[in-house]
Amino acid sequence: MIYxxxxxLVKKEExxxxxxxxxxxxxxxxxxxxxxxxNHSKGQTVELVIYHYLNIDKNKGVPVLIGFxxxxxxxxxxxxxxxxxxxxxxxxxxFDKPIAIIAKAIEEGDVEFLKTLAGIGKQRAKQIxxxxxxxxxxxxxxxxxxxxxxxxxxxxxxxxxxxxRRLQYxxxxxxxxxxxxxxxxxxxxxxxELLNEIYRQRRP
Numbered sequence: 001m002i003y004x005x006x007x008x009l010v011k012k013e014e015x016x017x018x019x020x021x022x023x024x025x026x027x028x029x030x031x032x033x034x035x036x037x038x039n040h041s042k043g044q045t046v047e048l049v050i051y052h053y054l055n056i057d058k059n060k061g062v063p064v065l066i067g068f069x070x071x072x073x074x075x076x077x078x079x080x081x082x083x084x085x086x087x088x089x090x091x092x093x094x095f096d097k098p099i100a101i102i103a104k105a106i107e108e109g110d111v112e113f114l115k116t117l118a119g120i121g122k123q124r125a126k127q128i129x130x131x132x133x134x135x136x137x138x139x140x141x142x143x144x145x146x147x148x149x150x151x152x153x154x155x156x157x158x159x160x161x162x163x164x165r166r167l168q169y170x171x172x173x174x175x176x177x178x179x180x181x182x183x184x185x186x187x188x189x190x191x192x193e194l195l196n197e198i199y200r201q202r203r204p
Contacts, residue, residue, distance in 0.1 A: 002065060006047040009040050015092075017067065019046060028067040031077075031095030037069055049074045053088055066092060072166065073099055076139045083131045085124060093118040103139035106132050107199065137199030138192065143168045153182075159191045160198075177202070 005028065007021030014035050019026045028048055030038070040046045048067035051074050055062045066088060068074045076099050081091045094117040095102070105113040106129055114125035141164070157178055164174040181188070181197040188194045 002050045002052045004047065004049050005065070005067070006045065009042055009044050009046045012038065012040070012042065017046070017048075019048070026065060028065045029092060030067050031092045033095045033098055034068055034073065051077055051088070055088075064088065070142075070166070072139065072142060072163075076103060076136065079132060079136060079139075080128070083124075083128050085127065090119050094120050098142075100140050100142040103136040103142075104203075107134070107137050107140055108203070109133055134196065135192075137197075138163065138195035140199050141167050141169075141195065141202070156188070156191060156194060157182075160194045163191065163195060164198075 005019055005021055005026055007019040007026070009017060010020050010025060011018040012035075014032065016027055016029050017038070019028060028050070030048075038046070048069065049071050051066040051068070053064055053066075055064045066074075066077070068077065077088075077091055077095070080086060080094070080102075081088055086094075096118050102114070102117065104110075109129050111122065111125045111129060114120055114128055115122045117125075120128070160178050161171070161174045164177070165171075169177070177198045178194065180201055181194055184201065185193075185197050188197060
C-alpha cells in the first residue's frame, strides 16, 4: 500500500492533483478542504499522506489514492469512513469544510451542521454522531495517537505534547492544556483520552 507520495506537482484541480514522482505520474484525489490549503504551484515539490484503497468496479479492482497534507487529516478520514454507509467517495465529497469544524460538530452532536456537508443527509448525520461522538475531539484542535499498556504520566504527557506540536500549538500552550486536563481527570491513561479531554475543556 502507498503511504506517502513526494514529487513535482504537474496539475492541480479542485478534486485531484497529478504528481510526478521519479518519472511515475500519480493521480491523487483530494477533498476540497485539502485543495484550499494546498498552496503549491505547478512545478513545485509537494508531499501528500495517502489513503489507498481498491474501488471494485465490474469485478475488477481499481486502485484509488486520496491525498492529505497532514497525517492527522487522514486519521480523521479513516474514522469518518468507519461509519456504516459512508465510503471513501462519500467522505471526499463531505470534506468540503475544515476538518476541525466537522470534528467539533460531531463532538457537539450538531446534526444540523453535519447535514450541510455535501452528500450527508439528516439520517446519515445522526449515524455519524452516534458512531463517532466522544472519539474525535483531538481533531477539533487542528488550527485553519494507542497504548496497550498503562503509560507512565511523563510518557503520556510527552506523546500528547508531540501531537499538539503537530497541531501547531506552542510548548507553553500545550503544557497549560495538558496540566488542566490531567488536573480535571488524573485517571486518564491514553493519549486519545487526554486529547479528547483537552478539547472538551476548550469548548465554549
